[in-house]
Amino acid sequence: MEWNVTKLSAVRQCHRKFYFGYEASNFHFTYPFRRKAFELSKMQSLKMWQGSLVDFAITSMIIPVYKRKKKPEYAQVANGLVELAKRQFDFSKNRYYHLPELSRTEVGNDFLILDIHENGVDFLQDDVDQVYDTIHRIVLAFPDYPSPDSDKSMDEYLSSARYLRADVRYFEFDFDGVIIKPQIDLVRHNGKMADIIDWKVSDQDNADYSRQLILEGIVSYHYLKNWYQEKGWTPLPQMKDFSVYEINLLTGVVKAHPFTVENTAIALDDVYALREEQDILSQNKKWDEVDLEKDYQSTDKTETCMMCKFKLLCKHLVLNNFSYDEDKYSKLVQVKQLA
Ligand code: SF4
Numbered sequence: 001m002e003w004n005v006t007k008l009s010a011v012r013q014c015h016r017k018f019y020f021g022y023e024a025s026n027f028h029f030t031y032p033f034r035r036k037a038f039e040l041s042k043m044q045s046l047k048m049w050q051g052s053l054v055d056f057a058i059t060s061m062i063i064p065v066y067k068r069k070k071k072p073e074y075a076q077v078a079n080g081l082v083e084l085a086k087r088q089f090d091f092s093k094n095r096y097y098h099l100p101e102l103s104r105t106e107v108g109n110d111f112l113i114l115d116i117h118e119n120g121v122d123f124l125q126d127d128v129d130q131v132y133d134t135i136h137r138i139v140l141a142f143p144d145y146p147s148p149d150s151d152k153s154m155d156e157y158l159s160s161a162r163y164l165r166a167d168v169r170y171f172e173f174d175f176d177g178v179i180i181k182p183q184i185d186l187v188r189h190n191g192k193m194a195d196i197i198d199w200k201v202s203d204q205d206n207a208d209y210s211r212q213l214i215l216e217g218i219v220s221y222h223y224l225k226n227w228y229q230e231k232g233w234t235p236l237p238q239m240k241d242f243s244v245y246e247i248n249l250l251t252g253v254v255k256a257h258p259f260t261v262e263n264t265a266i267a268l269d270d271v272y273a274l275r276e277e278q279d280i281l282s283q284n285k286k287w288d289e290v291d292l293e294k295d296y297q298s299t300d301k302t303e304t305c306m307m308c309k310f311k312l313l314c315k316h317l318v319l320n321n322f323s324y325d326e327d328k329y330s331k332l333v334q335v336k337q338l339a
Contacts, residue, residue, distance in 0.1 A: 014299035020310040024287050029100040033324035040309045043113045050131045051201035057081045063166035066158040078139035082132050088112035120337030145252045148245045163189040171223040182216045192237040196220050196244045213257045214267040217244040292322050
């Protein structure tokens with residue numbers, strides 16, 4: 001089984017949440033319960049949506065231009081991103097994600113599920129307009145942001161890279177039978193030196209992402225070392241050639257996480273500590289052979305449930321003898337909206 005930090009975190013928080021998000025969730029409409037788990041797993045709050053839009057702009061509209069050794073037209077990117085955001089909002093508002101006749105290919109980047117539409121979370125139009133303003137402002141400011149190289153702006157830093165890899169999902173590392181496969185926002189190479197970068201778009205700077213970043217560093221280090229070996233290039237990269245950074249795109253703050261033997265050992269210990277839970281959860285039962293009540297225990301932490309995307313589905317199943325009924329589930333959501 002493959003693991004990334006989000007998956008590890010779901011296991012740690014609640015086994016049932018893990019089941020909904022990673023075992024039951026399925027894009028196809030064949031089984032309404034699995035489709036609902038999929039929709040909820042993709043559901044975003046306005047803040048999360050704002051972050052994913054900026055992430056999309058950097059990954060798909062900005063970095064590819066630098067890779068071609070050109071400069072992005074930032075005003076054009078910012079306007080294009082707001083247009084995309086508005087199309088996504090309409091898609092979610094009209095609940096087009098619930099139409100089986102619309103294929104994923106047809107929908108493309110317009111796909112979005114917002115909690116304000118799916119779960120009826122309260123919002124003001126001002127909150128949505130704020131998202132449009134914020135993503136526009138961030139894209140325009142991006143080239144002048146500080147970069148991991150204190151002598152270079154972000155534009156200079158990206159222009160001077162030998163090679164850039166954005167949204168890397170194919171680096172993996174087998175740690176004692178556990179495949180760690182993170183999603184890495186950006187790897188910037190200069191020879192055997194590599195910077196591993198994670199974009200953040202959060203106004204809270206108290207969250208600790210060090211474990212996630214260090215795991216991304218470990219996987220990148222092993223993947224690139226193997227790559228050098230396969231090519232027969234020397235000298236091989238060493239740990240000291242790798243640096244890991246978190247860059248907050250709302251505040252422009254660049255935070256370096258020391259990539260040391262001690263820190264990597266702590267991060268790997270953390271993965272190891274979850275092995276027992278992983279073994280229990282990886283028993284290769286099919287999704288419909290699972291006894292949800294017994295096999296995937298719920299958490300007793302109220303605060304975890306409060307923040308859980310699946311809370312209404314979870315409540316519905318408990319109330320309905322662990323059997324999914326689309327009509328009853330929809331009524332539960334409506335009652336919640338009226339409350
Ligand atoms: S609502 Fe609570 S118990 Fe249910 S899946 Fe979510 S976190 Fe687990």
